Every structure is written in structure tokens, then in C-alpha cells.
Amino acid sequence: MKVAIPRFREEVAPCFEYSANIAIFTIRGRKVVAQRGFPLQSRDALDRFRLLRDQQVKTLICGGVQDFFEDLLRANGIYVISWVSGSVDELLDLFLRDRLSPGGRSTHAGPASPAPDK
Helix, strand or coil: CEEEEEEEEEEEEHHHHHEEEEEEEEEEEEEEEEEEEECCCCCHHHHHHHHHHHHCEEEEECCCHHHHCCCCCCCCCCCCCCECCCHHHHHHHHHHHHCCCCCCEECCCCCCCCCCCC
């Protein structure tokens, strides 16, 4: 399974559409087995969608995201956990433990999220 997190330095980027970089993590057995970073040259939402689709991303963890884009992702089978904030490492850890929910912070362990199979 692949999880994508747009980043600004070591934090989740505040807005997916304007982030300059995205990290894509490959997860097996609730452990990260690979990580790859992608610079995001285009601000076009469809280019960002194509990258996620081509990389076979199943979950996007992000800060702010426009409703249109979130709907497009969900309609194409990508689970979206939006409006979160905190460090990429902490958010990924919460996700791996099924403790990340939309609108959450890395310092807050919310209820288990309905994440897809890992």
C-alpha cells in the first residue's frame, strides 16, 4: 500500500494544491519499507491527481485541500485524511496505528480512522 503526504520541510504542507514536494511511502505489514520524494512542478490539480494515480497511492494525508480535488480523489479510490497538521513522521506513525482522523494533529491521538487494508 502507498501513502502520500505533501510536505513543507518536515511538516505536512498546509495546502495540498500549493505544496512543492510530496513524499510517497510504501507500507507493508504496518511498516514503512520505502520512501520516495517528488518535487511538484505543476500546480494543476489534475497533474497532482495523475501523479498519485500513476504511483498507485491508496491514501493521501494532507492539510487543506479543495473540495473538488478531495471529491476527485475519493471518486477514484484514494482515501483522503484531510485537515491534519504536524510532522510527517508523527502523522505517519498515527496512521500506521489507526489513530489518525481528519482534522487531527500529530500531538492528538484521535479515534481510529477507517483506513483501508494495510
